[in-house]
Amino acid sequence: MDDIAYEVNFDGIVGPTHNYAGLSYGNLASQKFKLTVANPKEAALQGLAKMKFLAELGLKQAVLPPQPRPDVGVLRRAGFTGSDADVLARAHREDPRLLAACYSASSMWAANAATVAPSADAKDGRVHFTPANLVTQFHRSLEPPATAAILKSIFLDASRFSHHPPLPCALFFGDEGAANHTRLCGAYGSRGVEIFAYGRSASATAIPAKFPARQTLQASRAIARLHQLDLGRTIFVQQNPASIDAGVFHNDLVAVGNQNVLLYHESAFAEPDAAMEEIRGKFEAACDRPLHLIRVTESQVPLAEAVETYLFNSQLVTLPDGTMSLIAPVECERYPRMATFIQRVLQSGTPIRSVHFLDVRQSMQNGGGPACLRLRVVLTEQELAAMHPGVLLTDVLYESLTRWVERNYRDAIGPDDLADPALAEESRAALGELTHILAITQSYLSA
Numbered sequence: 001m002d003d004i005a006y007e008v009n010f011d012g013i014v015g016p017t018h019n020y021a022g023l024s025y026g027n028l029a030s031q032k033f034k035l036t037v038a039n040p041k042e043a044a045l046q047g048l049a050k051m052k053f054l055a056e057l058g059l060k061q062a063v064l065p066p067q068p069r070p071d072v073g074v075l076r077r078a079g080f081t082g083s084d085a086d087v088l089a090r091a092h093r094e095d096p097r098l099l100a101a102c103y104s105a106s107s108m109w110a111a112n113a114a115t116v117a118p119s120a121d122a123k124d125g126r127v128h129f130t131p132a133n134l135v136t137q138f139h140r141s142l143e144p145p146a147t148a149a150i151l152k153s154i155f156l157d158a159s160r161f162s163h164h165p166p167l168p169c170a171l172f173f174g175d176e177g178a179a180n181h182t183r184l185c186g187a188y189g190s191r192g193v194e195i196f197a198y199g200r201s202a203s204a205t206a207i208p209a210k211f212p213a214r215q216t217l218q219a220s221r222a223i224a225r226l227h228q229l230d231l232g233r234t235i236f237v238q239q240n241p242a243s244i245d246a247g248v249f250h251n252d253l254v255a256v257g258n259q260n261v262l263l264y265h266e267s268a269f270a271e272p273d274a275a276m277e278e279i280r281g282k283f284e285a286a287c288d289r290p291l292h293l294i295r296v297t298e299s300q301v302p303l304a305e306a307v308e309t310y311l312f313n314s315q316l317v318t319l320p321d322g323t324m325s326l327i328a329p330v331e332c333e334r335y336p337r338m339a340t341f342i343q344r345v346l347q348s349g350t351p352i353r354s355v356h357f358l359d360v361r362q363s364m365q366n367g368g369g370p371a372c373l374r375l376r377v378v379l380t381e382q383e384l385a386a387m388h389p390g391v392l393l394t395d396v397l398y399e400s401l402t403r404w405v406e407r408n409y410r411d412a413i414g415p416d417d418l419a420d421p422a423l424a425e426e427s428r429a430a431l432g433e434l435t436h437i438l439a440i441t442q443s444y445l446s447a
Helices: 028-032 040-056 072-077 084-094 096-103 144-154 217-226 241-245 272-286 303-309 330-334 336-346 381-386 395-408 415-419 421-438 442-446
Strands: 005-012 060-064 114-117 127-131 161-163 181-185 192-198 234-238 255-258 261-265 292-296 315-318 324-329 352-358 374-380
Touching (some): 005 315, 040 060, 040 352, 040 395, 072 084, 072 096, 084 096, 084 415, 084 421, 096 415, 127 144, 127 217, 127 374, 144 161, 144 442, 192 217, 217 234, 234 272, 272 292, 303 330, 324 336, 336 352, 374 381, 415 421, 421 442
Parallel strands (some): 005 060, 127 161, 192 234, 261 292, 324 352
Antiparallel strands (some): 005 374, 114 127, 181 192, 255 261, 315 324
């Protein structure tokens, strides 16, 4: 008999240095809003409101703390000297893009934090975590040490949780975490099928012409080995290079899956028919329920509009009554064609029966929708009891985090604000306070 298990959404709390530096090449929203003024307080409150909404739907919800920024240590390694204020001022004058990278609050997009395998899929019966190395984008490549420390502080029990170091920091092993990984299954506690989408491989002949393919086949295969997955229930499928060039920097912009449903754009994969045939075959062999493959055509949803609205970056969740719901950005509701398509899906007889449109616009303008903000971790009741409880969202924690944001966050940050030493001090003080709220070790602050 399968263990009772839950999908827990771990959302990244938007950090106090949230700004629009346009650092993510290939991310169209990031480029569109480059060097405009961001509102960190609004961003963090929008993220918390989304978390609270999901918790009120009856889902398990948790938080991941922001990473310490600015990363002055990186600036010093790049040759900037003096006091922290001197370092920030000189970096702003001489290399503002490097300074912006060291200030980036991009760890808010927890879908890129790691790849996770549940105990039901791993041969040793433990939950496996591999932090993403994020080597294709410099500002994100700064995150893995703190990510690893945070995950280890939450999932401490070595008999239940297995932590792997990030893959070697080389483009050969480019790894972007769960944004390119989907798990399909029956019940969460039963064994499932794990799908790894990759953009390039050492031998690939079809590659994007404009934007970088961030995930490699070699990285995906390495993670499958580390997580002790059964290759008979593991699938490696190549992203469509043309879609990457159209702004699909991660596969979760064109496909979203949950349990026995996979909603995907027809342009998502390089060889979609072969991919779906393999997915269906392995799912039917491993799982105990029918599989719903929902193919979205270009005529139904043009790829450009999918990228603009982040339709596929909705969270697809199973509610306590067993039906599924799309947690979509409000942008989908405002595009008539998108809203019409969603209503057709709700009436098509699949497990998806409802939709909720949420406002995460501050994140959207920086290139991340609802699904970007969360890392999915399937946990049995015993594993849930073994994790650090201080990060599980309750009404009390929500109120504490809301007050913390309102005390510590600015209403506006523009490019020149990154030279202000007071911003760095505010960020450090805020994160120190947060460790007490979450009752989590401060060790990750110096990881």
